[in-house]
Amino acid sequence: MHTRERILRAAAEMIAEDATTTLSVRAVAVRAGVSTGSLRFHFPTQRALQDEVLTRIYRHFIPDEPIHDSSRPARERLVDCLRQVLAAAGVGDEARKAWGAAYEHFIAPEPSEKVRKAYLAQERVSAGRVEYWLGVLADEGALPRDDFPRKVRFLLTVLNGLSIQRALPSGESVLQAETETLYLAVDAVLGTGTS
Incomplete structure (x- = not known):
């Protein structure tokens, strides 16, 4: 699995476990088994990471808007x-x-x-x-x-x-x-x- 996908999967798992969780760069990087620098390369901001994860979740649950x-x-x-x-x-x-x-x-x-x-x-x-x-x-x-x-x-x-x-x-x-x-x-x- 590519680094970007591992990061997104880890973040989605964290949200699934606790909807109130804040997707901190450090916590997601640890969960995905990547460095924070690698995470920042793919997602320069915390907001970019959150937006991409939530977009994927919506596409999965509501594919045909x-x-x-x-x-x-x-x-x-x-x-x-x-x-x-x-x-x-x-x-x-x-x-x-x-x-x-x-x-x-x-x-x-x-x-x-x-x-x-x-x-x-x-x-x-x-x-x-x-x-x-x-x-x-x-x-x-x-x-x-x-x-x-x-x-x-x-x-x-x-x-x-x-x-x-x-x-x-x-x-x-x-x-x-x-x-x-x-x-x-x-x-x-x-x-x-x-x-």
Whole structure:
């Protein structure tokens, strides 16, 4: 196995063992059995390493992203991408367990530097994924490239709210309310309105 692949495999294993882990250059190099200089040759920054590992993880779990199906309208593709994120959050008991784990890892403990870094790393991954989708649509001319950070934050806030809603007991159809909310959010981001 080539050095680059050993590094990526070691980093992915570390994330699989503990999602809150910080991929430090030294720890990943030790795990991969390479020098820190070798790791830096392939990944000059910690961010570059994290981004490549997470890109590979996403490609493995979601190989056919709907954002690339240009035969469908941008609005539909973006809603489908957001639905994939929500699907991973589960519904009912599964959603409650996911939010319970988030509480245990990020809310209940004192906000130490390690907790903060772990949360920010996960947040950066989520933001990067949404920004990637918006970038694909911008490249196609479906929306302007301006103000991506604000649009990303808005969509992530909507996703967080909907995933909490999935965990709470509800008297109405979660799917219907979720679908309406996703379309409203996507229309706001794309600058399209419903007629």
